[in-house]
Amino acid sequence: MFEEGTQITMADGSIEDIHNIMEGSMVMCDDGAATRVTSIFRDIQTTYVLSQRTKHRKIETNATSLRPSCTKVDGILEVRCSLGHTINLTLFTKPTFEKSFKFNQVLVRWVKLVDIVTSDNRIINIPKYHNKKFPLDDVGILEAHTYLENILVQNNKPLSFDIEVRDLDYLDAQTRSRSKLCFKPVLSGNGRLSEFLTGQRHLNTLSVQNMAWLLGLWIGDGTTVRPEISVDSLDVSLMDALIELCEPWGIYPGYTDSVIPLRAKHVKLYYGKKPANRKYYQNCKTNNPFWKAVTNLDFKNREDGSKEIPQFLCGDDIEIREAFLAGLIDADGYVAKELSQSGKYQVNIQTIYPSVMKGIVNIARSLGINATVTTKPERIAIIKGKEVHCKLTYDCGITGNTALQNILSYCRSGHKIRPKPALVDRGPTHFTFNDNKRGLNHVYSLKLENSKKILLGNKMSLNTCKSNCMSEQKKLSKTKNLKQCLACQYVGIGRFYRDWTGKNKLCSRCYSRYKFSGYRCESCNFVPDSREIKRKSTQVDKTLIGLSVNEKLGCSHCTGILMYDTIRGPNRQMQMIHAM
Structure with a gap:
């Protein structure tokens, strides 16, 4: 339930x-x-x-x-x-071939579903690791390879199984950490944007897709007062595309340079014709089909006037969702030049609007693309010698294979365009x-x-x-191998390492922080990253006494003092001696 x-x-x-x-x-x-x-x-x-x-x-x-x-x-x-509640999990694993010189044997390991009896005498079917041993000689290795090939034929697909939430602890640690849930793309659509523009659902002509791209471009770099979009004048292909795609709708982009021409051009979307006699905002809003779509379809919040992605767009036709996301990438997206180690495309989109962040994540997942959000807090940054107040920012990272490549083929900005794939894979995406x-x-x-x-x-x-959901069920088993990080209190069964005392555990994130910074709070055991130490060090006077450096840095989590580990931390003393 x-x-x-x-x-x-x-x-x-x-x-x-x-x-x-x-x-x-x-x-x-x-x-x-x-x-x-x-x-x-x-x-x-x-x-x-x-x-x-x-x-x-x-x-x-x-x-x-x-x-x-x-x-x-x-x-x-x-x-x-x-x-x-019963959930369906998928386990991606392949039979392995391992040599053990210590025991002088060859081991073939694979996963197979077996029946076990629970504490309350129920029989459940869960995956378990099996192994078969062979002697470590020429004959044994040949037999092991033959056995491995037979296992591969029988286990050529990911293992899928159903399990109740209360029974998750019956899985061993390795199986539990690799078992995955999934989300799936929405392959159908409601045709809402097409109905608003043409009066007919699912009539996704090239002009309708161009309007979706234009709406995405406005969400990224548009103003909420009038139909106006900021465009980089050096991006000639994007400026040309804006003029070309607006023409079928009777919209004519135009801008007026200031006394000192700026790189960012504030392009106004005029309907019908440009204004006369320096009336810069004439023919902007009246009867403008683009501005009607913005205001009537709730791309602009009716209460505070901020930008938002309407809920219907997450369930619109696939072509509309792809074109909209492509326009948003053209405006505020960064496309990695090279593929990731797993061969996937990577795109980052930054926004200050929570509703836009949620819309980006929902649209990406509705297309079968993985999306994550990194929140950057408010801060004071120095940009070209000037102090700039940066607002709370959401950095939306989306990664995918052919599904994301197909979106990038809609892009118009020169360095963001990617070739259209021959076949788009819209299968489920799994996650631990x-x-x-x-x-x-x-x-x-x-x-x-x-x-x-x-x-x-x-x-x-x-x-x-x-039927078993209709009444309260009890969890009789205990969680195996569950560990807690001493620094950030993260609880999990993943990779944990010993802390500075050797008695407690640190998660991989805090362990790597401690390795590169060498600092921890003596009160709450919080481990800051090296960037935070560098930022705090600029505010503290450093005095060199012999071969030691006395630094009193405050903890951002409590009122304690950060303490430097001269044994396990990086050797900064030698760096300062060489610098002198």
Whole structure:
């Protein structure tokens, strides 16, 4: 059963809270088909949150006390459900061939589903590692390779299995850390933008796609007062594309240089013709189809006038979503020149609007593209010798293969365009997750007219509720190999290392920080990164006494003092001696 507030994707692509769904409502399945809700069951049960495992952490500055919304990691996938809810997991693993010279043997290891008996005498089917040993000689190695080939034929696909949330602790640590949930793209659309522009749904002509691209460009670099977009004058291809794509709609871009010409041109989108007699804003808003789309389709918030991505766009046709995201990338996106180590394209889009950040994440996931958010707090930066106040910024990183490459083929900015792929893969995207207890909450169960999986608002694909969900279930097993970081209090089963005392554990993130900075708080054990140390060091006078450096730096988490580890930290004393 799902906790109250869980969002569900409806058949028309809109998103609705589960407690607002009525019997007879049409919801979307994970394959894009629509199905009817036949009954709804309500209860109060203990819930757990299954959240995407990520390297992102909460903001570690004083800005969190001023902005409560910054105290959580934005953009992560999560679902809150009861202990009896059944989830489908996928395990990506291949049989391995290992040589052990210590025991003089060859080991073939593989994963296979087996039945085990739980503490309450239930039989569950979970993956377990199996191995077969061979002698470490020519004959044994040949037999091991033959056996490995037979195993590969039988296990040529990822292992998929169903398990209840309360039984996750029966998985061993290696299997648990590799088991993944998934989210799926939305392959159908509501055709809302096409209906508004042409009066007919799903009529996605080239002009309609161009309008979607123009709306994305405005969300990135447009002004909220009038139809005006800032364009880099050195990006000739983008300026030419703006003129070309606006012409079918009767829109003519134009700008007027100031006394000292600037690189950023404030291009106004005139409808019909340019104004006469220096009336710079004439023919801008009146009957302008672009501005009508901005105001009537809620790309501009009706209350405070800020930019936002309307909810309907996340469920519009695929071509419209791709063109809109391409325009946003042309305006505010950075496209990595080279592919990542896994062969994926990488794009970063920065925005100061929370609604735009959420819209970017939702549209990317609706296209089968992974999206993460890095929140940069408010800060004072020095840019070209001037002190600049930088607002809270959301850095949305999206990575993907052919699905993202197809979006980049819509781009018009010269250095962001990528060739169109021959085939676009829109399969499910898998991710690892953590589970944490939340407590007693109101829960809801939806019974559908078929047995298909349901699509949540964040595009996660999950099973519907079964009979064991209708009552409170108990968790009898204990979590195995669960560790907690001494510095940041992160809890998980991943890579942990010994701390400076050798008795406690540090997560990989804090361990690498301590290795490169050498500082920790003597009060709360917080480990700052080297950039924070460098920033604090500029505010503290350093005095050289013999071969030691006395630095008193304050901790950003408490009122304690950061202490430098002269044994395990980087050898700064030698660096200063050489510098002298």
